[in-house]
Amino acid sequence: MSADRPPSMDSLLSRPETAEPLSLYGREAVKEELRRAIAAGNTEPETLIGAARESLSRRFAPTVVRVVNGTGVLLHTNLGRSPLAEGARDAIARVAAGYSTVEYEPATGHRGKRQDHVRGAARALFGAEEALVVNNNASAVYLALTALARGRAVLVSRGELVAIGGSFKIPEILEASGAFLREVGTTNRTTADDYRRALSADTALLLTVHPSNYEIRGYAISPEPSEIAAVAREAGIPWVHDQGTGCVVSLDEFGVSGERTVTNCLADGADLVTFSGDKLFGGPQAGFAVGRASLLSKLAEHPVARVVRPDKLALAGITSRSTARPPLQSRRSRREPRGSALRWPGARSRSRSFRHSRFSAAGRVPRRSSRRARSPSRGKGCRPTSSPCGFDPGLLR
Structure with missing residues (x-):
């Protein structure tokens, strides 16, 4: 085999290093990623198989994963609602x-x-x-x-x-x-x-x-x-x-x-x-x-x-x-202080301070895409229309 020519597909698929990807992802998916690695100019078998394994790992990684909701919208449809x-x-x-x-x-x-x-x-x-x-x-x-x-x-x-x-x-x-x-x-x-x-x-x-x-x-x-x-x-x-x-x-x-x-x-x-x-x-x-x-x-x-x-x-x-008891129980009926954690997770998020939420979300959103909220507000889906009580503007500075 010439040094500047890649190995054949059959030889790559028969190597021991390819056995695990074949069992995990299937023959066609492995071949597809090997072809992409070859098209990128790689010729060494180890390099080709390594690139294919890495690409397959990313390709088949779970896509529905947990994130921090920093949008300010508690019931965000794109983030799974409540x-x-x-x-x-x-x-x-x-x-x-x-x-x-x-x-x-x-x-x-x-x-x-x-x-x-x-x-x-x-x-x-x-x-x-x-x-x-x-x-x-x-x-x-x-x-x-x-x-x-x-x-x-x-x-x-x-x-x-x-x-x-x-x-x-x-x-x-x-x-x-x-x-x-x-x-x-x-x-x-x-x-x-x-x-x-x-x-x-x-x-x-x-x-x-x-x-x-x-x-x-x-x-x-x-x-x-x-x-x-x-x-x-x-x-x-x-x-x-x-x-x-x-x-x-x-x-x-x-x-x-x-x-x-x-x-x-x-x-x-x-x-x-x-x-x-x-x-x-x-x-x-x-x-x-x-x-x-x-x-x-x-x-x-x-x-x-x-x-x-x-x-x-x-x-x-x-x-x-x-x-169960009502998902949003009244603090008054349970004699709990204002701001206490609620039984409904979305409302519990509402009761957390902005400072606490800000630190828990630090580093999760690229700075270029972040937008600073001016006040916590109530909205119907996408646009705030009123401001809930208890807002401290100093928390946003």
Whole structure:
């Protein structure tokens, strides 16, 4: 072999040093990396195999890894939303380690139903007639629309035709479900009478959506929940509300006002409320639909319900949160001082001082990409809209 010519691929693959990469990554992946090393101008077998091993190690390293959230956004979708509460982590680990009763009833020895694990606890927690858990909130919204409104019209305010993240758009979800969108009001002003004027014989339901990543200010108006409930009752159609966050208790004393709880939404008169399990609820990715039993039975019996059903790990985490004390317990009820650690990890992050968070994140973010916050603020997804109490500007200097 010439000194300036690389060895043959067969000779490289047959060398003892290549045995481990072949067993770990497969023949084609090893050949691909060896070719890249050869194309880079290397000719020594040891150098080629070493370069291929290093490249393969980087290529197949885990990509979902733990990071420090220095963005200031507690429920950051790109960073996995809420950290799991300790009870949820423990429950998931126990179930993941072996077999489980996901669809088995030990008392009778018969097949069980996976929804039974969360139904009773969720009903008690939210004060709902019935509850259904699916794999995420978008699925819950889609299932509700396709089960209750396929082939018929759904009323939605133009100010609530939201787009969230990269692909969740209410108009597209409506179209995919087979329902027809009927826009109501204007972007900045929608009244109860606008809903009434949009009603027709083919109207299936009234849909309202929590504006998770924007806020309309200024010359704007929207009907009160009681007015929306009245319109739905008068028309004899259900009111479906996408609450989004899964807030269980009032956040007022944590410096966040105006976030209505799931129980509030049901008390307002919503017939069906959907929300995420991995936001303020503090569980794994999941979607809830809670409300009237007659509506939930239609969702549960629909073929799509099986397509979007939760797996055993999600069930374990959600069950632990549904049967535990509220994810965000009141400091006042527990007689704990302000700033104490909370049971929900995301809120615990909120209670940490900026100085402590700054030091724990030191060195994790390149300086050129860092941006200094001016104040801690409350926002809906991407833009802060208010400043929580207890902020010390000196911590940012």
